[in-house]
Amino acid sequence: MRSLILKRPLAFFLFIFFSFHSPFSLIDDYQNAVKAQNSNSTGTSPSISSQDPLGRGTPRGTASGFINAVADKNYQKAEAYLNLEDVEDVKKNTEIVKTLESLLNHNGYLYPYSSISNESTGKSNDGLSSSIERVGILSINGEEMDLTLEKIAGPDGAPIWLFSKNTVKLIQGIDIRSFNASGTIETLLPSFLKRWSFGGAVIGHWIAMFLIGLLSYLFAWAFVIITSKIIKTSWKSANHEPVSNIINAIAFPLQLFLAVWLLVYVSNQMGVSIVVRQKFSWLPVICTIIAASLLLWRVTQFLSDFSQRKMNLRGNVSGVSVILFLNRAAKMAIVVFGIIAILGAVGVDVTTGLAALGIGGIALALGAQKTVENFVGSVTVITDQPVRVGDFCKVGETVGTIENIGMRSTRIRTLNRTIVTIPNGQFSSSEIENYAHRDRFRFYHIFEMRYETTPNQIRYLLVELRKILYAHPKVNPDPARVRFTTLAAHSINIEIFAFIMVIDFNEFLEVQEDILLRMMDVVEASGSGFAFPSQTVYLSRDKGLSQEKSDHASTTVEEWKAKKDLQIPKFTSEKIEALKDSLTYPPEGTAENSNL
Known part of the structure; x- marks a missing residue:
């Protein structure tokens, strides 16, 4: 645990303080060099930003140029970044520059360079005039004021951006000595830390920035740990998966985000030099992107692990393969979009790359359709x-x-x-x-009886066939249907419909076989028989129907009528209940029945 506590802040601060030179200046220098080279090779006029020797062709160039001039203590050069037309006393120009520097040092704020437009036209969607650009905030007498730039025509007619007349007017009458410096870095630093300067600010401010960053990280770490303990103590479910995994997944990204923004806020409130703070203006944006990407990465991994466990419990190997593929694809997308966002934050124009990526994606999608x-x-x-x-x-x-x-x-x-x-x-x-989800099998047959069959024989068949369905333990009595349906071309048709309560096909065949054999016995007992197709011609001596069995069927039906027990057109519920499971299945005399 101790090694983890030491390694993370060490890597964090090495990353910050060994890269204190803002990547925006490197990228701007590279882009300007490329533009100049292109201009010389093609013979065309240089870009707007390269026409002005001080780089005031864009709002970002003006903001960074002013900070660099102040860092070099070249206040005469810094004056060139302010619109001082309305200042009557030229001798006050340097004082105005120093006042602006002091306001930025004391609770002032200059936007990160990534948020300041690097186009000569400025931002078009900020709700301001096309010639006005908001680049920061000043705190004057406890009130926050916008720090703005305005676009004017330069000596050669090309547009340049300067700190606006309104900004100069706001700070013109402010006395630097009236600032309340109590509790700021300047009052807390010992004198020996103010003797030497580095990178445009005294050593003490750099050390203060490092200490504020360290304390911010430790505070964020302690806050996350204590909050996690409180949640796990007050909420029992937080100690078990998957809630504990979720808490662990978001802990470090939250810690990183909180540490960086504490560093920004405290350094601003403590009056750390704007030169030092602006060297790290890119840090909150990039760290926020990294924290968000890391959070998405961990949440993706958590969802993948959780889904894999569910699939493994179900024995779904194919599902695990799909989850692993989606996990890799999601992580790849997080890395790609994170890199694009970071490049955009440090000033790289990713529009061309995104367009190429989109075209390549379309081509790939068409090829892999x-x-x-x-x-x-x-x-x-x-x-x-x-x-x-x-x-x-x-x-x-x-x-x-x-x-x-x-x-x-x-x-x-x-x-x-x-x-x-x-x-x-x-x-x-x-x-x-x-078919695997079938919970029962349909039993459906049409018995085609000979035309010599009498109505009473049909009645006998209807009753006795229904008895079989109602009595059989493998047949669902609702519905169990036996109906005289059709006088066909060569037969009298009886439709039989029911559901057999088995799920295995082989068992269904066994039960169906038993029912059909029982029904054939009933047909034979009725004295009737199954019809032959009318198109079949056969020569035989027809013995005719059994008169004895026919008389027996008729007598039985008459007895039912006399007793008012003829179960047509449907059986009574009492009769159905009495017949329920009264048949022996498997049938008597079979090998399976002998084992019961």
Whole structure:
């Protein structure tokens, strides 16, 4: 734990203080050199920002030029960055520059260079006039005022940006000696730390900046640790996954964000030199981007780990593969967009790169259209789960068992024992009939009886066939339907419909076989028989129908009528309850029945 506490701030401050030279100045110098080289090679006129020797062609150039001039204690040069037209006494120009420097040192604030426009036209969406640019804030007599630049025509007619007349008017009558310096760095620093200067500010301010940064980091670290302990103490769920993992994931990004912004706020309130603070103006922006990217990275990893555990518990190997792929893709996107955001924050023009990236992405998407389609299809199949490995199903015209769901395709073992591979894009858009989720089987048959069958024989059949359905323990009595439906061309049709309460197909065949055999016994007992198709011609001596059995069926029906017990058109609930599970299944005399 101690090593972790020491390593993180050490890396943090090495990163800050060994790179104190603002990357904006390096990038601006590089861009200006490129512009100058292009201008010389093509013979065209130089850019606006390079026409002015002081770099006042853009708001950012004016702001950074003024700070650099103040850092060099070249107040005469710094005067060139202010619009001093309305100042009557030229001797006060240097005093005005020093007053502006003091205001910036004492609770003043200059925006990070990344937030200041580097275009000669300034910002067009800030709600101000096109010739006015807001670049910071001044605190005058406890009131905050906007620090603004204004665009004017230079000596050669090219536009240049200067600190506005209104800004100069605000600070013109302020006495530097009236500033309340109590509690600032200047009053706290010992005299020997004020003797030497470095980078435009006394050594004491650099040391103060380092100490403020160190204390800010330690305070942020302590705040995050204490807050985490309080949450875990007051909320029991915070000690268990996944809440504890979420807290751990956001702890360091929050700590980094809080440390940087404490550094900015405290250094401003303590009156650290604007030269020192502006050297690190890029730091809050970049650290915020890094903290946000790190937070997204950790949240992505947490979601990936959580989803993988869920998929492993379900035995979904394909789902784990998809999650790993999405995790890598999301992290790659976080890194790419983080780098783009950082480059934009330090002043690099990423518009061209983004345009090229967009064109390349379109070309890649067109070339990998089928691959992307199959990947999206695999994600759909895995998340929606219309089928799982081992399910017996029908996909389009293919019937078989799912053997594997991959990133690109799904393999099905057909009834012929062959393997059919279907791309996931096509698979997810096909009609899928999954037999594995069937909770019962439909029993549906039409008995075609001979036309010699009498009405009483039909009644006998209707009653006795229903008895079988109601009495069989494997048949759901609701609905269990036996109906005389049709006088067909060559037969009298009786429709039989019910659900057999089994989920295995082989067991369904066994139960169906038993029911059909019982129903054939009933048909034979009724004295009727199954009809032959009328188009079939056969020569035989027809023995005719059994008169004895026909009389028996008629007698039975008449007895039911006499007793008012004819269960037509439907059975009474009492009769159904009495018949329930009264049949023996498996049938008597079978091997399975003998084992019961």
